[in-house]
Amino acid sequence: MDYIQTLFTSVNQVGEKIDSYKSSLNLINPGTCENLSKEVSKDILLSNYAFTGVRADVTKGFCTSPWFTVSHAFALGSQVLPPYSFSTMFGGEPLFLRGSVDNDGAVQAMLNCTWNSNVLSKVQMQLSNGAVPNMCQIEHDHKGKDFSFSFKAMNPWYEEKLTGIYIISLLQSVTPKLSLGVEALWQKPSSSIGPEEATLSYMTRYNAADWIATAHLNGSQGDVTATFWRKLSPKVEAGVECQLSPVGLNHSAALMTGPKPEGLTSVGVKYEFAQSIYRGQVDSKGRVGVYLERRLAPAITLAFSSELDHPNRNAKVGLGLSLELPGSDEMIQQQQQQLAAQTA
Template identity: 40%
Template sequence: MAVALEEKSTSPLSFLSDNVLAAAINDTYSSLSEKRKLLGLENPGTVDNIAREVQKDVLLSNFMFSGLRCDLQKIFSVAPLFRLQHGFAMGSQALPPWQLMALYGNSNLFLQAAYSSDKSLTAWGNLRWSPKFVTKTQTAIDPRQAQAMVQIDNEYTGDDFSASVKAISPSILEGGLTGIVIGSYLQSLTPRLAIGLEGVWQRAALNSKPETAMSYCARYRSTDWIASAQYLAQGSLGASYWKRLTDKVEAGVDCQLQFAPGMGGAGGMFGNIRREGTTTVGVKYSFATSVYRAQIDSAGKCGVVLEKRVAPPVTLTFAAEIDQWKNTHKLGLAVSLEGAPEELQEIAERADQSALPPPI
């Protein structure tokens, strides 16, 4: 009787995993993962968005503009999403007179590019390798600048943590690494509390010395309010507080402080510290067809932004800002016209009609 013996094929690198040390590390990691799951921890977000609810949603940093603006949008398809937009601006120092923007996206890929009348080009791209790992890129080419800006961000979103590595304008053409590298990690300790850190390494050129900095952050989330704080090694402290007052009203407070030690003095190393800071208070009202935002800060600025959907394809935006100390002001008015396929317009019209109160 002939007996066939099968020889188990092994990989040349199998010794890295088939050993006592690797098995112990694997068992320890599996045990910690099981204990973390029993705590009911959730993903805390990213370090970049540690105060997203206040800085990017309630306050006017991303919504304030000046002058006249008109946006013409056309949606050609939804799955995948494909949209073109023409933007015209007048009387604004931040916006170009004309801009063409194209957007394409599906569940795993997102591409967006904008070309302006000043011959500048900006492109964004997101590629989702897996449900938890995504690569984000941004490229900006401006003829007025000596070199282009390239940013590559690799972000991993775990069940109870987030980690990312970001490189800004990296280069090895000079014989060494130059640019800016940023690494961040945010971990949930309890279902409400998360802490994290962010490290920055930068080197402008090979003849200059590399610089490093470390910052620390914390975020606490309750049922209807969120508090966050971030400390930078350069001596700046940021704190924010977000509160949901009602189903349609949100409020937020953001405080930015900078501590600069004085030169010499009888107080020693920590004497004669100069403190500078700004505190901003904002509120957001969300209605059926409009959104109203207002804020005021300790520097004497107060501003408002009102977005109103007049009809399913037409949106009006009004922005105003007054600086009490400098005696200056800004005014902005924008009109957005959106064209979509007939089936999307019917869905939008039915949604607007359902939001109206019943007749008396």
């Protein structure tokens, strides 16, 4: 018994030493693997914002605590957005729910549950009877003092054997500015579709307060993505993203035409003013894009999106209008307070 007690004491002492050493390094949480290059890929570059055709959204809020809104979205001339969709949003502590249904009957639902400030679970579902496949995604994020751990399961199912796509990722701070991460993906389709596949990805992020550099290496295909972000002034941010692939950036097209080395670098800039946000982008293939968003009145926002593809002589233009109708006096007051704060 003495031996076991001694062993436990030794293990505890080692653990305490590791903890005290980590505390002396002043490490901070590095963010999640999913948001490794969020500042460039999600905030500056246009991939999440660009649209074509005409779009109109009408949103009506019913209460603020908990937050509950319904919205109708209309789109014309878009290949991505459905002509009509109805969505609702409910947000409070600890649940956040969002659901939408479009004119083809495709249903999307999302549930976020915040267990505490460091633990978050998400469930997303997509059900349709059209060309888009049905999808269910379960995700669990855990944020530690100096690390982030995430588990994701896409279409998990058990038919004789476990099938689906499973992703585990870990991002760990090694110094107050530098963090290293690894992501493991295991894909097991049903036996009729194809063989199982496992890949490892490696990532790193250097955060020097006014600039951030990240790199991501996909271990199996050799794809490399590097980004650089810098805050040039309180209202201006700029970023660069470089994607290199030895087999081609569009993997499904590469299967048809054969592997071909391909690279793409996009440079973007974002201007954020009190009533408007401007985003501009140019890439190494000669495409130029712009996205402008301007708040015309407290409840009306106008968006303009455009992309010019010079080598292919192609152009895409989009115009959007968003109306946010307050449903109660409390919401009108809140909107006016926000407007006053922005103009101050």
